[in-house]
Structure formats: C-alpha cells, structure tokens
Amino acid sequence: MTLSARIVIVDDERSVRSGLSNLLLSEGYDTCAFESAEAFLNDEAALAEASLLILDVKLRGMSGLELYQNLILQPATPPVIFISGHGDENMQRYALGCGAVAFLHKPINIDTLLEYIRRELAA
Incomplete structure (x- = not known):
C-alpha cells in the first residue's frame, strides 16, 4: 500500500534515482524520478503532485x-532535500538559507534521509 505522498527525485545518476526510488517505494511512498531539472520542469503534473523533492x-x-531558485518563486513549493557528492559548506549554507529542509552528502545516510522525509510529510 502506498501513502498519498509523492516524492520526486531529480538526479543525473541512474543508480541514485533507482536506489532512492526503490528505497522509498519499500517505505510506502509513491515516487517519480527525473534525470534533469529540465525534464522535471517539462512535466507539469510532477510539481503539482509532489509532496517533497529530493x-x-x-x-x-x-x-x-538553480531549479530550487525557480521553484521558490512559485506558490506552495514542496519541501526540498538536497543531496550532493560534491557539496561544500558554502553550498550547504546557501541551500539551507534559501529554505531547504536538509543538505545530505553522498553516500546518503538512509536513516537520516527517512527521518527528514517523515518529519516533513507529517508537518
């Protein structure tokens, strides 16, 4: 049984997209994954149906x-969790300062990710 929450994953690494999708599906979430920001923006329903973005x-x-900067200009932007294999402290501070829920470094601690997701979707 899936929960009503749809989590959108935008990552250019296929293994990350499929790994996160499989994990979240096993936790009962509906997922939708995209390999680029442009592909996500071209799917009008994806943003409308998103409960959370990774x-x-x-x-x-x-x-x-850049995608997040575009999204926060729209009303009712879903919560965002950033993931990165290359992020530094400045990037992390910037993302969190703009309103992101979390900034997680790859390899991602799954328990930490799931904790953030549960907390945000319960709010």
Missing part, C-alpha cells in the same frame, strides 16, 4: 540549486 545539487544543464 534534488541533486550538480546536474547536467540546470543545477539543483
């Missing part, structure tokens, strides 16, 4: 931070 910081084309 965004990789460095993507081919538009970065995860």
Whole structure:
C-alpha cells in the first residue's frame, strides 16, 4: 500500500534515482524520478503532485540549486532535500538559507534521509 505522498527525485545518476526510488517505494511512498531539472520542469503534473523533492545539487544543464531558485518563486513549493557528492559548506549554507529542509552528502545516510522525509510529510 502506498501513502498519498509523492516524492520526486531529480538526479543525473541512474543508480541514485533507482536506489532512492526503490528505497522509498519499500517505505510506502509513491515516487517519480527525473534525470534533469529540465525534464522535471517539462512535466507539469510532477510539481503539482509532489509532496517533497529530493534534488541533486550538480546536474547536467540546470543545477539543483538553480531549479530550487525557480521553484521558490512559485506558490506552495514542496519541501526540498538536497543531496550532493560534491557539496561544500558554502553550498550547504546557501541551500539551507534559501529554505531547504536538509543538505545530505553522498553516500546518503538512509536513516537520516527517512527521518527528514517523515518529519516533513507529517508537518
């Protein structure tokens, strides 16, 4: 049984997308994954149906931070968790300062990720 929450994953690494999708599906969440910010933005229903976004910081084309800057201009932006294999403290401070829920470094601590997701979706 899936929960009503849909979590959107935007990461250019196929293994990360599929791994996170499988994990979240096993936890009862509905997921939708995209390989780029542009692919996500081209799917109008994806944002409307998203309860939470997991965004990789460095993507081919538009970065995860640029995508987030576009999204926060819209009303009712879902909570965002950033993930990164290359992020530094400045990037982390910037993302959190803009309103992101968390900034997690790869490899991702699954328990920490699930804790943030549960907390945000319960709010």
